[in-house]
Amino acid sequence: MSDSSARLDVYTDVNVVPEHENSELKKAISDLEGETVQLKKKQKLLDDKRRELLNNITNLKGSIRVFCRVRPILQANKMKVRELVETELGKMVIRLSGGAKEFGFDKVFPQEATQEDVFTEVEPILRSAVDGHNVCILAYGQTGTGKTFTMDGIDDQPGIVLRALEKLFDFASIDKTSTLTFSISMLEVYMGNLRDLLVAKPVRAMHETAIRCSNLNIQTDQKGFIEIEGLAEVQIPDLTKAKWWYNRGRRARSTSWTTVNETSSRSHCLTRISIVRQCDHDGEVESSKLWMVDLGGSERLLKTGATGQTLDEGRAINLSLSALGDVIAALRRKKGHVPYRNSKLTQILKDSLGHDSKVLMLVHVSPCEQDLAETLCSLSFAKRARGVEFNRDMSEDLKKQREKKLIDLEETLKETEEESRKVETQLTKAEFLLCESKKLLPASPCLPLDDQTEPITPKNEKQMLKSPRVPARSPKAATAPPSVLPRFMTSTVASRQRQSASEQQITKRSKPKSLCHSEANLKSIILQKINKKPRWHTDTRAANTLQCESPRSVRMDHYKPVAAYSADHNERVTPTTTGRVGGGHYHHRRRMSSLI
Ligand SMILES: Nc1ncnc2c1ncn2[C@@H]1O[C@H](COP(=O)(O)OP(=O)(O)OP(=O)(O)O)[C@@H](O)[C@H]1O
Structure with a gap:
């Protein structure tokens, strides 16, 4: 032929x-x-x-919701305690000699509640965060009542933060209308000072005499949004990297021994997940913040056996907790002036506590008679935060x-x-x-078969x-100047999986x-x-x-990060605004974290 x-x-x-x-x-x-x-x-x-x-x-x-969790009786004092706290649906009942006292909550978790039970109730607020609202989840309570247990959890019972991270990546993988990217920052407020937990080196000495805090400045922009200048913000493209950074941050936290809790947190530990959502339809970008805060233990200082430095730490924690209570109460009453400036904690959380944000406070209490006074203090704090008028009136x-x-x-x-x-x-x-x-x-005149590159084989x-x-980059991305691009807009593993x-x-x-x-x-x-x-x-x-x-x-690779944020621990971590890399030596006064 x-x-x-x-x-x-x-x-x-x-x-x-x-x-x-x-x-x-x-x-x-x-x-x-x-x-x-x-x-x-x-x-x-x-x-x-x-x-x-x-x-x-x-x-x-209610945009400020208050839950209460009762810690189980710990093995150590199982024999010698009398339980005074009872739970009913949405209610805490304290049995006192003169009668019972009731406290209403949006949800009450009894001693036997699991981490999963708690997270199921927390989950809806995460959806709000992904939908563009600033969200704040706060764990409050007396020292040793389980705040860290609820937020961090333990190996086989992960807490809210790890579950929330997992959930966020789930949301990203099923979102059909937009692309979500996340980044993480962690800091602690210790004695009124801010310390970046992601760039801090874990300090192994237990009783260091000084704490060196990083130079973090709380700034408010023209729109009233809060930015912490100098705080490291690490892009987390997938859950593994997110967990890695989170665990690193937790290990850097300051803890100390008190008579109440062996590894008492002496600071407020704040984890911030910044969420950027880009709509696939019109390219519109929205950002929001999810704060997950393990507050320092509220305590009657005499009881903890605190003296010297520990006493000062306790005082600092109590002062900022009381400032937080004032802010929430003012927001509840829709009072004109909200006293955000009274503590670093409330300054940081300013744009995530007020207007259009969602707040979830988890108040922790002990069931034991010996803790009754603290339990009543915590419940009164919760009642104020919840707003007495809410249901009763x-x-x-x-x-x-x-x-x-x-x-x-x-x-x-x-x-x-x-x-x-x-x-x-x-x-x-x-x-x-x-x-x-x-x-x-x-599309074009057919090529003769001889000119086609490779014969088709089953393989x-x-x-x-x-x-x-390989998806083509959109013309929009190709022409957009890098300076106007949000810095986290790279494809995440979740989005690539999707x-x-x-x-x-x-x-x-x-x-x-x-x-x-x-x-x-x-x-x-x-x-x-x-x-x-x-x-x-x-x-x-x-x-x-x-x-x-x-x-x-095609949408995934539209953007490249402006700054070289990386969740790979071999790579560089860049602070948000100042460009200062926080590789400095942080000499923390003491540290007894059980997490190392
Ligand atoms: N729901 C729970 N189930 C089992 N163990 C718990 C629970 N809550 C707390 N614990 C245990 O109680 C102890 C104290 O808890 P945790 O350290 O979380 O308290 P905390 O409120 O964070 O204290 P601090 O304010 O001093 O840091 C820990 O050993 C913890 O594992």
Whole structure:
């Protein structure tokens, strides 16, 4: 057979679409493009609606919520204690000689409550953080009542922070309308000074006489947002890196021995997760903060056997806790002046306690008779934070109305989420069809088969179907000046996982049992759209090259970080604003952390 006849055969086998069908295919593509744009718009609207509904629900429940957790009786004093604390649904009852005293809470966790029980109730507030609200979770209570246990947890019972990190990455992997990126900072407020826990070197000497604090400045920008100048902020692209940094920060925390708790925290430990959310539809960027705070133990100083430095530490902790109580009470009463400036703690948390933020305070108490005085102090603090007027002053009628409104809102939220899932399915289908039909358009004159690079074999066919194409950077990203880009906007592992899952999903769908059959199916689907019967012939070699790149996957690499933040511990950590790398030596007065 001559060369030319061979070429003729090839052209006959390959999809040569007649002109009129070609224009119908173009029309179908343009319809599909219109459809995906509309579906994306609808998806964005539904997501906005969901966020608004959730926000209304949280506000109705109270933007400052107070839970109470009762620590179990510890093995050490199991034999010699009398329990005075009883829990009922949403209520704490203290049995006193003169009768019982009741305290109401949004939720009460009895001694047997697990870390999981606690986290289940905490979880909804994390959604608010991802939706763009500043959120503050505070663990408050007497020394030794389990604040660190609730926030940090122990090896086999992780606490809120680790669970929250996991949850955030879960949210990122299932978010269909935006890309989420996270970074972590940790600091402690010790005797009124701030100390960066991510750049601090763990100090192994137990009784160092001085603490060197880093030069961290609390700044308020024009919009009233708080930034801590000089505080290291590390990008966390995945859960493993997030855990690594978090554990590093915890080890650097100051602890000391008191008569009440062997590893008493002598400071407030603050973990901040900065969340950047970029909407895939319009590129809009939102940021929010999630603070998780293990407060220093509130204590009656005489009881802890504190003297000297420990006494000073206790005083400093009590002063800042009382300032925190004043701020929350003022916010509760919606009082004009909120005394944020009275402590470093409240200055740092200023933009995450007030306007439009969500606060969750977990008050910890001991069940033992010997701790009664402290327990009553903690419960009074909680009562003030919760606002006495909240339920007591509300008439039964109002309470019922509120309950009904909550039920209605939750119902609407469910429906919205359901509708959003349906739109997501439609969008995936439309994008798949669009992607495949574009490949049926003859883009340029066909090359003779001899000129094609590699023959298709079963081996590389598999390879091609599996490996996604490298996503192109969007024109937006290519042209945007780096200085205006948020510094955390790199793809996270979660987002990359989501991308590859999405591609695998589509590849699975596009992966033909028989390639001819698959393409014929595709054509018939597209032809159905343009009301035509399939007439084209199939060239299996051409069909083999079908790889569907999810159009939605392109978004991941839009941005590069401006600063070289890295969660890899071999790499550099950069402080947020000053450019000063905090590799200095921090001589902490003493440290007995059990976490080393
Ligand atoms: N819910 C719980 N279940 C089991 N053990 C607990 C629980 N809560 C606290 N503990 C144990 O009680 C001890 C004291 O708890 P923890 O150190 O968390 O108290 P703390 O309130 O953080 O104290 P401090 O303010 O002094 O730092 C620890 O040994 C801890 O493991």
